[in-house]
Amino acid sequence: MQIPALNPSRRTLLSCATIGFAALMTACASVPAPVSVADTIAKTPTLSTLSGLLGSSGLNETLKGTGPFTVFAPSNDAFKAVPAKTMEDLGKHPERLKEVLTYHVVAGKTLAADVKNSKVKSLNGADLELSRAGDFVTVESAAVTTSDAIATNGVVHIIDTVLIPPSKK
Numbered sequence: 001m002q003i004p005a006l007n008p009s010r011r012t013l014l015s016c017a018t019i020g021f022a023a024l025m026t027a028c029a030s031v032p033a034p035v036s037v038a039d040t041i042a043k044t045p046t047l048s049t050l051s052g053l054l055g056s057s058g059l060n061e062t063l064k065g066t067g068p069f070t071v072f073a074p075s076n077d078a079f080k081a082v083p084a085k086t087m088e089d090l091g092k093h094p095e096r097l098k099e100v101l102t103y104h105v106v107a108g109k110t111l112a113a114d115v116k117n118s119k120v121k122s123l124n125g126a127d128l129e130l131s132r133a134g135d136f137v138t139v140e141s142a143a144v145t146t147s148d149a150i151a152t153n154g155v156v157h158i159i160d161t162v163l164i165p166p167s168k169k
Contacts, residue, residue: 038063040151049079067153068109072139074162103165112147126165
Protein backbone atom coordinates (compact mmCIF):
# COMPACT_ATOMS: atom_id res chain seq x y z
CA MET A 1 0.00 0.00 0.00
CA GLN A 2 1.34 3.37 -0.96
CA ILE A 3 0.96 6.36 1.37
CA PRO A 4 -0.37 9.41 -0.45
CA ALA A 5 1.93 12.43 -0.53
CA LEU A 6 0.92 15.35 1.62
CA ASN A 7 0.49 18.68 -0.03
CA PRO A 8 3.02 21.32 1.17
CA SER A 9 0.59 23.17 3.48
CA ARG A 10 -0.41 19.92 5.26
CA ARG A 11 3.25 18.90 5.53
CA THR A 12 4.05 22.28 7.19
CA LEU A 13 1.09 21.90 9.55
CA LEU A 14 2.16 18.37 10.48
CA SER A 15 5.76 19.53 11.03
CA CYS A 16 4.60 22.41 13.25
CA ALA A 17 2.36 20.08 15.26
CA THR A 18 5.23 17.63 15.75
CA ILE A 19 7.63 20.38 16.86
CA GLY A 20 4.97 21.85 19.17
CA PHE A 21 4.33 18.47 20.77
CA ALA A 22 8.07 17.89 21.26
CA ALA A 23 8.47 21.34 22.85
CA LEU A 24 5.53 20.69 25.15
CA MET A 25 6.95 17.34 26.24
CA THR A 26 10.36 18.93 26.87
CA ALA A 27 8.76 21.70 28.95
CA CYS A 28 6.79 19.16 30.97
CA ALA A 29 9.92 17.12 31.57
CA SER A 30 11.75 20.17 32.95
CA VAL A 31 9.12 21.02 35.56
CA PRO A 32 10.57 19.90 38.89
CA ALA A 33 8.66 17.09 40.53
CA PRO A 34 7.33 17.86 44.02
CA VAL A 35 9.59 16.56 46.77
CA SER A 36 9.37 15.93 50.50
CA VAL A 37 10.05 18.53 53.19
CA ALA A 38 13.48 16.95 53.80
CA ASP A 39 14.33 17.08 50.10
CA THR A 40 13.06 20.67 49.83
CA ILE A 41 15.42 21.64 52.66
CA ALA A 42 18.30 19.70 51.05
CA LYS A 43 17.75 21.48 47.71
CA THR A 44 17.76 24.96 49.27
CA PRO A 45 21.32 26.39 49.45
CA THR A 46 20.51 28.75 52.35
CA LEU A 47 19.44 25.71 54.43
CA SER A 48 22.57 23.57 53.98
CA THR A 49 23.49 23.72 57.69
CA LEU A 50 20.01 22.56 58.71
CA SER A 51 20.08 19.86 56.05
CA GLY A 52 23.35 18.48 57.41
CA LEU A 53 22.07 18.53 60.99
CA LEU A 54 18.86 16.75 59.98
CA GLY A 55 20.97 14.04 58.37
CA SER A 56 23.25 13.60 61.38
CA SER A 57 20.30 13.53 63.79
CA GLY A 58 18.39 10.89 61.82
CA LEU A 59 15.42 13.21 61.23
CA ASN A 60 15.69 13.18 57.42
CA GLU A 61 13.72 9.94 57.20
CA THR A 62 11.00 11.34 59.47
CA LEU A 63 10.69 14.45 57.28
CA LYS A 64 10.47 12.29 54.16
CA GLY A 65 7.53 10.46 55.75
CA THR A 66 3.83 10.91 55.30
CA GLY A 67 3.42 14.10 57.32
CA PRO A 68 2.13 16.61 56.77
CA PHE A 69 4.77 18.77 58.46
CA THR A 70 5.34 22.49 58.78
CA VAL A 71 9.04 23.21 59.23
CA PHE A 72 10.32 26.55 60.47
CA ALA A 73 13.78 26.17 58.97
CA PRO A 74 16.63 28.30 60.36
CA SER A 75 18.84 29.70 57.61
CA ASN A 76 22.61 29.25 57.49
CA ASP A 77 22.95 32.80 58.82
CA ALA A 78 20.71 31.90 61.77
CA PHE A 79 23.04 29.03 62.64
CA LYS A 80 26.09 31.32 62.34
CA ALA A 81 24.55 33.52 65.07
CA VAL A 82 24.38 30.60 67.54
CA PRO A 83 27.34 30.67 69.96
CA ALA A 84 30.07 28.20 68.96
CA LYS A 85 29.90 26.60 72.43
CA THR A 86 26.18 25.85 71.96
CA MET A 87 26.75 24.32 68.52
CA GLU A 88 29.62 22.24 69.92
CA ASP A 89 27.39 21.03 72.75
CA LEU A 90 24.64 20.05 70.29
CA GLY A 91 27.23 18.14 68.26
CA LYS A 92 28.25 16.15 71.34
CA HIS A 93 24.67 15.40 72.47
CA PRO A 94 22.57 14.01 69.62
CA GLU A 95 19.45 13.76 71.81
CA ARG A 96 19.67 17.51 72.58
CA LEU A 97 20.22 18.27 68.87
CA LYS A 98 17.10 16.26 68.05
CA GLU A 99 15.12 18.23 70.69
CA VAL A 100 16.21 21.52 69.13
CA LEU A 101 15.46 20.40 65.57
CA THR A 102 12.03 18.92 66.39
CA TYR A 103 11.18 22.21 68.15
CA HIS A 104 11.17 23.72 64.64
CA VAL A 105 8.60 21.22 63.29
CA VAL A 106 4.83 21.21 63.71
CA ALA A 107 2.43 18.46 62.63
CA GLY A 108 0.14 19.62 59.84
CA LYS A 109 0.57 21.94 56.87
CA THR A 110 0.33 25.61 57.83
CA LEU A 111 0.78 28.18 55.09
CA ALA A 112 1.81 31.71 56.11
CA ALA A 113 -1.66 33.07 55.31
CA ASP A 114 -3.18 30.45 57.66
CA VAL A 115 -1.06 31.41 60.70
CA LYS A 116 -3.18 32.54 63.63
CA ASN A 117 -1.88 34.34 66.70
CA SER A 118 -1.73 31.24 68.87
CA LYS A 119 0.38 28.51 70.38
CA VAL A 120 0.97 25.25 68.55
CA LYS A 121 2.60 22.04 69.74
CA SER A 122 5.98 21.28 68.17
CA LEU A 123 7.09 17.71 67.48
CA ASN A 124 9.29 17.81 70.59
CA GLY A 125 6.18 18.50 72.71
CA ALA A 126 6.89 22.15 73.60
CA ASP A 127 4.61 25.00 72.57
CA LEU A 128 5.60 27.46 69.85
CA GLU A 129 4.10 30.95 69.76
CA LEU A 130 2.97 31.89 66.23
CA SER A 131 1.97 35.41 65.22
CA ARG A 132 0.95 37.11 62.02
CA ALA A 133 0.43 40.78 61.21
CA GLY A 134 -0.49 41.18 57.56
CA ASP A 135 2.20 39.30 55.62
CA PHE A 136 4.68 39.38 58.53
CA VAL A 137 4.90 36.04 60.37
CA THR A 138 6.90 35.26 63.50
CA VAL A 139 7.62 32.06 65.38
CA GLU A 140 8.69 32.79 68.95
CA SER A 141 11.46 35.41 68.42
CA ALA A 142 12.17 34.43 64.81
CA ALA A 143 10.86 36.19 61.72
CA VAL A 144 9.82 34.18 58.67
CA THR A 145 12.00 35.54 55.87
CA THR A 146 10.78 33.20 53.11
CA SER A 147 7.44 31.45 53.37
CA ASP A 148 5.48 28.66 51.76
CA ALA A 149 8.00 26.36 50.07
CA ILE A 150 5.45 23.67 49.28
CA ALA A 151 6.50 20.02 49.53
CA THR A 152 4.63 16.78 48.92
CA ASN A 153 4.29 16.23 52.68
CA GLY A 154 4.05 19.77 54.03
CA VAL A 155 5.58 23.22 53.83
CA VAL A 156 8.87 24.92 54.74
CA HIS A 157 9.23 28.48 56.05
CA ILE A 158 12.75 29.92 56.37
CA ILE A 159 13.37 31.79 59.64
CA ASP A 160 16.15 34.10 60.78
CA THR A 161 16.82 32.59 64.24
CA VAL A 162 17.54 29.15 65.65
CA LEU A 163 14.89 28.44 68.26
CA ILE A 164 16.05 26.84 71.48
CA PRO A 165 13.28 24.93 73.27
CA PRO A 166 12.53 25.65 76.91
CA SER A 167 14.24 23.37 79.40
CA LYS A 168 12.16 20.37 80.34
CA LYS A 169 11.16 20.30 83.98
